[in-house]
Amino acid sequence: MLTRRHVLAGFTAGAAASINLLGHRPLLADPVYKKVEDLKPGEFTWHPERSPSGPVAIVVSIPEQRVFVYRNGIRIAVSTCSTGKPGHSTPTGVFTILEKDKNHHSSTYNNAPMPNMNRLTWNGVALHAGNLPGYPASHGCVRLPSKFSEFLFGITHVGTPVILAGSHTDPQEVIHPGLVLGDYADKEFKSVESGLKGEKLPWQAEVSKGDTATAIIVSHADMTITVLENGAVVASGKATITNPEQPLGRHVFMLAGAHEGQSGMIWHAISHFDRTGVPLGQPDEAVLKRIKSDETVRQAIVDRMHPGMVLVTTELPAHPDTRTGEDFVLMDEDQQG
Secondary structure (H helix, E strand, C coil): CCCHHHHHHCCCCEECCCCCCCCCCCCCCCCCCCCHHHCCCCEEEECHHHCCCCCEEEEEECCCCEEEEEECCEEEEEEECECECCCCCCCCEEEECCEEEEEEECCCCCCCEEEEEEECCCCCCEEEECCCCCCCCECCCEEECHHHHHHHHCCCCCCCEEEEECCCCCCEEEEECCCCCCCCCHHHHHHHHHHHHHCCCHHHCCCCCCCCCEEEEEECCCCEEEEEECCEEEEEEEEEECCCCCCCCCEEEEEEEECCCCCCEEEEEEECCCCCCCCCCCCCHHHHHCEEECHHHHHHHHHHCCCCCEEEEECCCCCHHHCCCCCCEEECHHHCC
């Protein structure tokens, strides 16, 4: 059996040249094997066979100038990147993909090409193909090797979580003995479990305009829970947090589905780091067990549960000032305003 440990231990690398933003023809090289730490600008790894299906999560480590791609909790790719230069720094925080455009052009910077664009904010931050000089050089976007951006575009969907961070960790599997944010009767769990198995999985086909992406924000700062659907608030209420004097930490939990062997949900959990790269707590089952919601919020979550749903814990307030318009963004405090 192929385990996550075996996958991560045997992780190797490949390479591709970048596309030049001035319109020069890109060199589309296939991946070649190399140690991840030895990747040079424009090089990347790509091994989708290590986890053929499941929800995708992307972590961008700004200090390392690396992009880490996980599917179903297993790392399938690493790429070099170029983030924002001084004066145009890439914000750190938790984002979800808001829009995809394979042949996008910038409306701000002289109609510059932004192939394979995955939009993170409406004010200009995105993942896209671009020039990679080996250091931060963009106007805030995350530039990627051309071929890598093409591969990545093929597996993301609206709602895919993207963590822009001061460091990175691999996801860990968390099994919560119930649904989430409340106590549930067994019959309730069975009903939701059955619904999950019947859900159309967003990574199996491109999400259409009629589909929805659900995210939950649990704020320790203001003791609230907010449920968003396609970036718009659909429910909010008070969070009851056990031992509130202890931080919840900065974590992202992505729902993988119901556990086969016990009444519980499988989540893939990733910590998100600010620019200091300092972790705050561990993303484990104990974090989820500490959080309870009121009935209105609980029902809103149950009605919208689907594989790939994102739950974020944060020490920041969850009011609209932490987001720009209807973007799903939880920026670090030094990035706000």
